Amino acid sequence: MWFVLGEYRITGRRAAEISASVERGVATGALPPGHALPPLRELADRLGVNPNTVAAAYRLLRERGVIETAGRRGSRVRARPVSTPRDQIRVEVPSGARDLSTGDPDPRLLPALAPAFAEAAAAADARPVLYGQEPLDAGFARLARAAFAADGVPAGPLAATSGSLDAIERVLAAHLRPGDALAVEDPGWGSLLDLVPALGLRPLPVAVDDEGPLPGEIRRALGEGARAVVLTCRAQNPTGAAVSAARARELREVLAAHPEVLLVEDDHGHGIVAPPPHPLAGTTTHWAFVRSVAKAYGPDLRVAAVTGDAVTLDRLRGRQRLGPGWVSLLLQRAVASLWRAGTPDLAEVARAYDERREALIRELAVRGAEARGRAGSTSGSRSRTRPARSPRCSRPAGARRRAPASGSARRPVSGSPCPLCPRTTSSPWRTPWRRRCGPRAGCVTTEAPGRVPAWRGSGPGPRRPAPPPRRPGSTRPGAHRAERHRRRWR
Numbered sequence: 001m002w003f004v005l006g007e008y009r010i011t012g013r014r015a016a017e018i019s020a021s022v023e024r025g026v027a028t029g030a031l032p033p034g035h036a037l038p039p040l041r042e043l044a045d046r047l048g049v050n051p052n053t054v055a056a057a058y059r060l061l062r063e064r065g066v067i068e069t070a071g072r073r074g075s076r077v078r079a080r081p082v083s084t085p086r087d088q089i090r091v092e093v094p095s096g097a098r099d100l101s102t103g104d105p106d107p108r109l110l111p112a113l114a115p116a117f118a119e120a121a122a123a124a125d126a127r128p129v130l131y132g133q134e135p136l137d138a139g140f141a142r143l144a145r146a147a148f149a150a151d152g153v154p155a156g157p158l159a160a161t162s163g164s165l166d167a168i169e170r171v172l173a174a175h176l177r178p179g180d181a182l183a184v185e186d187p188g189w190g191s192l193l194d195l196v197p198a199l200g201l202r203p204l205p206v207a208v209d210d211e212g213p214l215p216g217e218i219r220r221a222l223g224e225g226a227r228a229v230v231l232t233c234r235a236q237n238p239t240g241a242a243v244s245a246a247r248a249r250e251l252r253e254v255l256a257a258h259p260e261v262l263l264v265e266d267d268h269g270h271g272i273v274a275p276p277p278h279p280l281a282g283t284t285t286h287w288a289f290v291r292s293v294a295k296a297y298g299p300d301l302r303v304a305a306v307t308g309d310a311v312t313l314d315r316l317r318g319r320q321r322l323g324p325g326w327v328s329l330l331l332q333r334a335v336a337s338l339w340r341a342g343t344p345d346l347a348e349v350a351r352a353y354d355e356r357r358e359a360l361i362r363e364l365a366v367r368g369a370e371a372r373g374r375a376g377s378t379s380g381s382r383s384r385t386r387p388a389r390s391p392r393c394s395r396p397a398g399a400r401r402r403a404p405a406s407g408s409a410r411r412p413v414s415g416s417p418c419p420l421c422p423r424t425t426s427s428p429w430r431t432p433w434r435r436r437c438g439p440r441a442g443c444v445t446t447e448a449p450g451r452v453p454a455w456r457g458s459g460p461g462p463r464r465p466a467p468p469p470r471r472p473g474s475t476r477p478g479a480h481r482a483e484r485h486r487r488r489w490r
Contacts, residue, residue: 010038013049015056022057023066026077037067037075063178065198080194103237103299105272109352110298111343113334120333135317135326136160139336144291144305147270147339153289154282157313160327161320162302164268164292165191168230171288171308172199174315175262176228183221183229185213189237189266192230208236210374212243215250222254228262229255233277235269235295240357240373248278255283262312263287271296273375274350286312293335296346303331 008030012018025031037043040058044051058075061067069075093099141158149155161167176182178200184192186205196203204221206213206229213231221229231251234242243251255263263284267277272295281289288308293301306316320326357373364371 010043010047012047012057013053015053015060018043018047018049018054018057019060019064019066022061023064026066031077033077033079035077037077039074062197063200065194065196065200068197078197080190105295105298106352109344109349111338111341113298113301113338116334116337116341117330119337120330123333124330129329135320135329137329137332137336139340140305140332143336143339145307148289148291148305148307151277151279153279153307156307157310159306159313159317159320160332161290161304161306161316162324162327163294164266164290164304165195166302167288167290167304167306167316168192168264168266169195169199170316170319171262171264171290171306171312172201172228172230174312174319175286176201180228181221181224181226183218183226185230185232185236187238189232208239208241210239210241210372211247212236212241213247213251215247215254218251218254222258222261226261228264230264230266231280233265233267233269233279234275235273235375237268240375242273242275242375243278243280245278248280251280252283255280259283259285261286265289267291268295269375271346272349272353274354275375281308285309288312288316296344296349297335297338301331301335303327303335 008025009021010018010025011021022031022037031037037058038046040054041051044054047054058067058069061075062069066078067075068078136158140160144158145155159167161170172182172195176199179202181202181204182196183204183206184196185208187208193203204224204226206217206221208214218229231243232241236242255261261284263280263286265279265281265288267279267290270277270291271293279289281287286309288306290304290306292304294304307313308316354375361371361373
């Protein structure tokens with residue numbers, strides 16, 4: 001059986017076949033991002049299968065990061081599904097404009113690679129790398145450990161991965177299972193936000209300011225069940241935030257109360273930013289610190305140095321042995337050669353990017369566009385995208401907001417305090433306060449004078465009326481609704 005969706009035909013009799021059919025449509029572009037999928041029962045009727053089979057297929061697609069479900073609004077292809085080619089979702093840059101969303105460094109600030117690879121190739125000719133040898137080059141490991149120690153990262157085992165995202169994926173897969181909650185920066189790196197649903201994880205947004213993630217937001221996410229936290233030390237994407245020493249102390253206090261949480265720190269800006277890192281590594285039992293060379297030495301050098309606790313690194317290297325095996329020692333030796341030669345001058349590179357960023361911020365301010373950021377390049381900063389949902393807003397992006405009644409409290413804007421409580425928002429967009437803060441957090445966001453949100457609790461204004469009495473014989477709230485549902489389907 002088959003079902004025609006637009007011009008694409010969904011086929012299959014089993015959950016795996018149906019999910020594979022939808023995934024093929026997404027991969028080929030026949031089902032573009034945002035395309036609505038048919039309701040579960042309708043698709044089951046057309047395919048002649050049990051609705052549970054279609055439900056299982058949709059569940060598989062959600063776990064793979066292909067689709068998303070929004071309650072009664074149904075299921076649709078994710079805005080950035082894992083199986084969609086990147087060129088189908090990129091923004092076309094008009095003629096004469098410079099694309100700052102690619103994350104590419106300035107080629108003029110990259111070192112010459114020929115001497116480094118000639119040295120690495122000569123070493124490989126003298127002693128070819130064979131199966132079963134140590135997967136880490138001794139020179140690369142020695143220099144990476146020295147750099148970590150100089151920046152205050154605790155000593156631990158070392159590994160090399162194919163970039164920072166490869167390391168983050170392996171660390172998360174080593175500790176988390178589908179359905180686990182993960183605290184991520186909001187706004188954050190698009191590739192990481194794509195990875196989270198692809199692993200079947202549930203993201204919990206954490207707001208950031210110029211000094212990094214807000215401690216209160218981290219505390220809230222951990223209270224909501226986050227089993228891992230992924231943070232950026234400096235040059236945060238897309239805000240350019242850098243964790244300060246004071247903020248690092250506050251974050252350590254929050255994390256120390258949850259030693260079972262996995263902590264992952266991404267230092268992708270090493271070598272191109274001036275602010276020093278203030279690592280949080282070692283605060284929790286399981287942690288990983290990732291440092292990529294892509295920004296300072298070129299994206300094609302797919303090498304990142306990773307350190308962490310013994311259990312995390314053992315799991316990472318064990319899983320790596322079952323896949324690619326190791327990162328090419330030719331690449332590791334070339335990177336080590338660049339480190340020894342001191343090319344390029346990283347201080348000059350960081351100064352050049354700082355000057356460009358400040359110049360761009362000034363020019364934007366002249367044109368009425370507010371911008372900020374403590375670290376990061378402007379020749380190719382990672383893409384800044386508006387999140388699907390603000391961490392302070394329970395309404396999906398794009399939903400229409402009701403205009404406040406006359407005399408009601410004004411909703412705060414970026415960086416301003418709530419008019420009724422000391423809480424502040426760091427979201428760079430105008431968003432209403434999350435309605436659930438309410439009297440439990442000492443904040444009452446009102447839509448009209450003298451009223452409170454729809455939940456019960458202490459605070460000014462009338463309380464919500466008490467729920468209707470239970471029917472005789474019911475044992476729990478809502479039992480009469482369940483009985484009515486059973487009678488309907490008898």
